[in-house]
Amino acid sequence: MPWYLYLALKQLFPTGKRLTFFTVISVLGVTLGVWVMIVFPGVMGGFGHKYRGLIVDTQGDIQVRASGLVRSAEVLQHLAKIPGVIASTPFAEGIVMLSNGNRPSFPGIQGIDLGHVEDVIPLRRHIVRGSLDDLDDDTVILSAGLANSIGAWIGSKVQVVSPATLEKMQRDEVMLPTELTVVGIFEIGHQQLDSSVAIVTLRRMQDLYDLGKNVHGFNVKLSPNEDVIEAAKRINATLPPMSGLRARTWMEANESFLLALQFEKMMVTLITAFVTLVAVFLITSLLLTSIVRRTKEIGVLASLGAKPTQVALCFCFQGMLVGVFGTVLGVTLGLLTLKNVDAILQGLLRIAGDWEAMVAIYQFSQVPAYITASEIVSVCAYVVGLSTLAGFIAAWRAAKLKPVEALRSE
Numbered sequence: 001m002p003w004y005l006y007l008a009l010k011q012l013f014p015t016g017k018r019l020t021f022f023t024v025i026s027v028l029g030v031t032l033g034v035w036v037m038i039v040f041p042g043v044m045g046g047f048g049h050k051y052r053g054l055i056v057d058t059q060g061d062i063q064v065r066a067s068g069l070v071r072s073a074e075v076l077q078h079l080a081k082i083p084g085v086i087a088s089t090p091f092a093e094g095i096v097m098l099s100n101g102n103r104p105s106f107p108g109i110q111g112i113d114l115g116h117v118e119d120v121i122p123l124r125r126h127i128v129r130g131s132l133d134d135l136d137d138d139t140v141i142l143s144a145g146l147a148n149s150i151g152a153w154i155g156s157k158v159q160v161v162s163p164a165t166l167e168k169m170q171r172d173e174v175m176l177p178t179e180l181t182v183v184g185i186f187e188i189g190h191q192q193l194d195s196s197v198a199i200v201t202l203r204r205m206q207d208l209y210d211l212g213k214n215v216h217g218f219n220v221k222l223s224p225n226e227d228v229i230e231a232a233k234r235i236n237a238t239l240p241p242m243s244g245l246r247a248r249t250w251m252e253a254n255e256s257f258l259l260a261l262q263f264e265k266m267m268v269t270l271i272t273a274f275v276t277l278v279a280v281f282l283i284t285s286l287l288l289t290s291i292v293r294r295t296k297e298i299g300v301l302a303s304l305g306a307k308p309t310q311v312a313l314c315f316c317f318q319g320m321l322v323g324v325f326g327t328v329l330g331v332t333l334g335l336l337t338l339k340n341v342d343a344i345l346q347g348l349l350r351i352a353g354d355w356e357a358m359v360a361i362y363q364f365s366q367v368p369a370y371i372t373a374s375e376i377v378s379v380c381a382y383v384v385g386l387s388t389l390a391g392f393i394a395a396w397r398a399a400k401l402k403p404v405e406a407l408r409s410e
Helices: 003-012 021-059 072-080 144-150 163-170 191-195 202-208 228-238 255-293 295-303 308-339 341-352 355-362 373-399 403-408
Strands: 062-071 085-095 097-100 103-105 108-112 127-130 139-143 157-161 178-186 197-201 214-222 246-249
Touching: 003 308, 021 255, 021 308, 021 341, 021 373, 062 072, 062 228, 072 085, 072 214, 085 202, 097 144, 103 144, 108 202, 139 144, 139 157, 144 178, 144 191, 178 197, 178 202, 197 202, 202 214, 214 228, 228 246, 255 308, 255 373, 308 341, 308 373
Parallel strands: 108 197, 139 178
Antiparallel strands: 062 214, 062 246, 085 108, 085 214, 097 103, 097 157, 127 178, 139 197, 157 178
């Protein structure tokens, strides 16, 4: 090992002594900066990742729908022939009045095709009570919040009134509410969906809304690693122009919310990057202070034959080492925090009384966390690079010292 690198290590971590003030403060500053850059973007990225998974779990990778009603059989056959499409399922949706005794609610209702829904949407995974196998034309599955709000449970009889039913009543037709038995309760983890959704069979939904054999659209699942945007373009290029059908990716269908999350994550990343920059300025200041204190020592080294570049490398290497150690500690602490971020934030927000407000804004009952390996590598490269630059600034100052002037320094 070159002597100037060895000297840099000894100045940072002296043998048999406690760590120097410079080492502790510098490494701690970088550690906290990296921790912030891992945790805050990780939480914001978690919301985006969670929302993406939620959309795909409830709508598929692509949704094909028209402004009006469409026949399902012909479109299903057409979608099956498109490269990249591995499954599709029709759906119909609307709003109904659903009541249990004297407790009414107005949830969204969706009719699913029991023969194909599991090929696209993993609905069975989210059912916490009852079973999807029990769903038929005379039964219904409710979201957990909806079931709780109307006091329904497995086996409860609920009455459903659709707009089509009300329309028939206005024509003086004798119509009674449709009675369905609750056979399942599901919970996805999204506050809005868990509080206002009911699921019935596609035939029951068509009957409630007088759709005949028509549906409102189709959820499509793609092959793994298939480009969603390109697949949507292929589907749109092959759909009959007169059908009015259009394929939209999960990103297009939720563009506004995703853009808001992306903007928030970008702003948080930018702010945390400046926080780390402040910590790096601290390293520069401490290194410059160290140079002033060691002016004579630098003069002795120069008089013994040390080249200015070697003296400079000694201080530059100190900055890089501080960056490396601080980054390792910061990443470790950040990943541990992200692993337990739900419990930590829930505790803090409940103490502050803001937990309900956060749930109302982001619609998630749990705080997600997600950060990619490329983001971690970017943070590491950014911080180590800045720390090395901080050392270089101090090194440039040390390299300019002349031996005679340094030895004269008091």
